Amino acid sequence: MSAQLAAAPATDTAAAAPPYLVVEQVSKHFGTTIALERASLTVAAGEFVSFLGPSGCGKTTLLRAIAGLDPATSGRILQDGRDITFLPPAARDFGIVFQSYALFPNLTVTDNVGYGLRGRAWPASRRTHRVAELLGLVGLAEHARKYPAQLSGGQQQRVALARALAAEPGLLLLDEPLSALDAQVRQHLRQELRALQRRLGVTTVMVTHDQEEAMGVSDRIVVMSRGLIEQIGTPETIYRHPASAFVAGFVGHASRFNAVVDAPPGTLVADGLTLPCLGARRMLYGAPVQAFIRPEDVALGPTATALEGNFAARVMHHEFLGPVCRVTLQAGRLQLEADVNPAVAPAIGEVLLAALPAERLMVFPRDV
Ligand SMILES: Nc1ncnc2c1ncn2[C@@H]1O[C@H](COP(=O)(O)OP(=O)(O)OP(=O)(O)O)[C@@H](O)[C@H]1O
Numbered sequence: 001m002s003a004q005l006a007a008a009p010a011t012d013t014a015a016a017a018p019p020y021l022v023v024e025q026v027s028k029h030f031g032t033t034i035a036l037e038r039a040s041l042t043v044a045a046g047e048f049v050s051f052l053g054p055s056g057c058g059k060t061t062l063l064r065a066i067a068g069l070d071p072a073t074s075g076r077i078l079q080d081g082r083d084i085t086f087l088p089p090a091a092r093d094f095g096i097v098f099q100s101y102a103l104f105p106n107l108t109v110t111d112n113v114g115y116g117l118r119g120r121a122w123p124a125s126r127r128t129h130r131v132a133e134l135l136g137l138v139g140l141a142e143h144a145r146k147y148p149a150q151l152s153g154g155q156q157q158r159v160a161l162a163r164a165l166a167a168e169p170g171l172l173l174l175d176e177p178l179s180a181l182d183a184q185v186r187q188h189l190r191q192e193l194r195a196l197q198r199r200l201g202v203t204t205v206m207v208t209h210d211q212e213e214a215m216g217v218s219d220r221i222v223v224m225s226r227g228l229i230e231q232i233g234t235p236e237t238i239y240r241h242p243a244s245a246f247v248a249g250f251v252g253h254a255s256r257f258n259a260v261v262d263a264p265p266g267t268l269v270a271d272g273l274t275l276p277c278l279g280a281r282r283m284l285y286g287a288p289v290q291a292f293i294r295p296e297d298v299a300l301g302p303t304a305t306a307l308e309g310n311f312a313a314r315v316m317h318h319e320f321l322g323p324v325c326r327v328t329l330q331a332g333r334l335q336l337e338a339d340v341n342p343a344v345a346p347a348i349g350e351v352l353l354a355a356l357p358a359e360r361l362m363v364f365p366r367d368v
Pocket residue numbers: 001030033034035053054055056057058059060061062209
């Protein structure tokens with residue numbers, strides 16, 4: 001981890017309502033390792049926000065600082081107007097679900113969920129009612145008497161979720177809750193999780209390294225890299241208007257190539273090709289840039305004919321992905337991926353007219 005981390009360029013366009021959770025300039029150092037550097041963000045009441053980034057970017061560290069499991073080195077965290085920065089976890093108001101379920105193997109499903117109410121001096125009848133209600137909510141009523149080992153991974157994670165929600169916490173924290181599950185269960189459970197979160201209106205923060213998962217469930221995503229927040233925005237904003245080359249490359253799929261800003265304004269040159277690019281309009285002539293284009297945005301054949309800056313490209317490779325066929329195109333030394341309808345996929349070796357729509361080409365300054 002570099003010690004020369006700059007302040008995070010966080011753009012937080014949260015809703016107008018007063019934030020439920022405020023993270024202000026939070027840093028966390030482990031000895032000489034800077035795990036998190038001046039992270040700032042807000043989460044509105046009822047919002048579902050995901051921390052997304054590659055391994056080691058600091059997302060778990062930030063979640064653990066919010067939970068008080070590893071308090072921040074500096075900065076402030078406010079929940080519902082209360083400064084919780086240095087409160088012990090037990091004095092905070094959250095429920096948490098970990099990747100590893102963390103259920104008690106010797107307790108039944110009912111008792112595992114009931115464990116979530118241990119801090120509450122509720123009469124037995126109210127506890128029983130609440131546990132039954134939660135098991136109903138997560139669809140496990142008929143498994144109440146079973147032990148964790150008698151349940152599938154997805155069912156165990158539902159128990160963990162019910163336990164986390166038992167005491168009606170103000171904040172639900174999810175640390176890679178779906179990562180241990182297989183793809184189909186994961187997708188199903190993430191939809192259930194989102195539906196339940198909406199129904200209960202509980203403010204939720206989830207850590208994930210899976211961008212599809214983050215895009216699928218979140219109101220907003222906090223993209224992190226090397227201890228810094230790179231961008232905060234809705235899934236659409238992050239995907240369509242990435243704030244940095246890192247975000248453009250990490251979220252979704254994109255072909256990347258080097259180019260230089262040319263004249264007239266709004267033009268790039270890349271390996272002899274002249275490409276119109278709206279994003280380059282405000283960049284200086286001669287500036288080196290990294291350009292990104294998403295495979296679904298590459299125009300081919302008749303659609304490319306109408307576009308300025310079209311060029312001939314040869315089909316080098318095919319990848320059948322189900323709803324689309326991803327073809328690798330070569331134009332000079334430039335290599336691009338484009339998604340096409342599998343029913344009309346061009347043959348390998350075929351030469352096509354291709355174009356990169358000016359409004360879809362994403363550009364960022366490049367260090368040389
Ligand atoms: N207890 C610790 N002691 C020392 N270094 C730590 C500790 N916890 C985390 N780190 C370091 O802090 C950095 C951020 O770790 P963190 O676990 O927050 O990353 P992450 O984004 O959640 O990654 P992953 O997805 O792999 O869990 C890493 O360099 C990690 O090695």
